[in-house]
Amino acid sequence: MSGENKRNVRPVKVGGLTLDGKKIYIQSMLNVPSTDIEGSVKQAVELEKAGCEIVRAAIPNMEAVKLIPAIKEKISIPLVADIHFDYRLAIAAAEAGIDKIRINPGNIGSMDRVKAVVKACHERNIHKVIRRADHDKGIQTVC
Secondary structure, eight states: OOSOOOSOOOOEEETTEEEOSSSOOOEEEOOSOTTOHHHHHHHHHHHHHTTOSEEEEEOOSGGGGGHHHHHHTTOOSOEEEEOOSOHHHHHHHHHHTOSEEEEOHHHHOSHHHHHHHHHHHHHTTOEEEEOHHHHTTTGGGTO
16 A cells, blocks of 8 residues: 555544554454453553554443553553443543544434534544444534
């Protein structure tokens, strides 16, 4: 790849990285159960040492939000929260210091819930990713 940006991409900051379409970043998702905070931290550290540039973690419940500060204390690369179904998890992840949030508005619920997530992210300058299919249904008005 020549490094030339062939798409119209708006650069966004995720932690200390700028995602602008010019570079492909190596990322991986944790596969340790979110209930295993020590194991999740260990795996995140190992991924960073192996060259991973972005780490993703599923945040399936409020207990898993505890992963965020524990992992961020030990790694220097961005941490991304994958959120499904409960918008309150996204807000809690934002409050816990996550670098990026990935949501699917189709399973988050009402537009008011999506707006609450967008507001929490905006207040903390956190990048959020909204699934394109839902984005096309009017979500762009809140981003």
